[in-house]
Amino acid sequence: MEKINVGDLPFELFISGEQIKSRLKVLANEITFNFQGEELILLGVLNGSFIVMADLVRQLDLAVRCEFIKISSYQGTQTTGKVKSLLGLSADLEGKNVLIVEDIVDTGISMNYLLSELSKHNPKRLSIVTLLFKKAAFQFNYSLDYVGFEIPDKFVVGYGLDYDGLGRNLPDLYQLSTT
Numbered sequence: 001m002e003k004i005n006v007g008d009l010p011f012e013l014f015i016s017g018e019q020i021k022s023r024l025k026v027l028a029n030e031i032t033f034n035f036q037g038e039e040l041i042l043l044g045v046l047n048g049s050f051i052v053m054a055d056l057v058r059q060l061d062l063a064v065r066c067e068f069i070k071i072s073s074y075q076g077t078q079t080t081g082k083v084k085s086l087l088g089l090s091a092d093l094e095g096k097n098v099l100i101v102e103d104i105v106d107t108g109i110s111m112n113y114l115l116s117e118l119s120k121h122n123p124k125r126l127s128i129v130t131l132l133f134k135k136a137a138f139q140f141n142y143s144l145d146y147v148g149f150e151i152p153d154k155f156v157v158g159y160g161l162d163y164d165g166l167g168r169n170l171p172d173l174y175q176l177s178t179t
Contacts, residue, residue, distance in 0.1 A: 006089045006157050006167040021146045028059030028160035039063045046070040048103030051160035052131045067091045071110050093121035103160045106134035
């Protein structure tokens with residue numbers, strides 16, 4: 001198994017970039033089918049979603065607009081449990097179909113905050129797509145509409161996800177090594 005170091009931590013290969021791209025194509029087909037004939041605003045949650053969103057949007061056969069919002073609840077390898085809204089929303093969402101694009105949903109704290117804030121803008125439809133979902137860590141009962149991979153509660157890096165700002169550029173997904 002391929003092993004690398006990111007910063008001061010060892011990681012091992014978890015999901016290949018090819019597996020990720022294949023799964024994103026499947027998700028894009030589902031999203032295209034479900035929003036057929038309608039305009040869709042993709043709202044990427046920075047920083048982690050930028051690679052997922054770029055690969056996903058190229059596979060959609062819809063009229064799409066791309067927007068970004070920046071929120072954060074991580075420090076190092078642990079969630080802080082508090083959300084900081086860092087960069088606001090510029091698009092008018094009222095009466096629009098909005099698809100939140102996330103790299104990972106684990107505890108769900110950030111997404112719960114985001115759903116609450118975005119609901120105040122009265123979108124027609126508010127949906128969620130996430131590349132990764134840590135069901136064991138999830139603390140809420142809202143549903144995720146499109147999930148790439150359900151993963152164990154382990155720290156991962158690559159494909160847009162980072163460890164203290166490093167590793168986002170890795171083409172594959174790596175998990176924290178236990179050996």
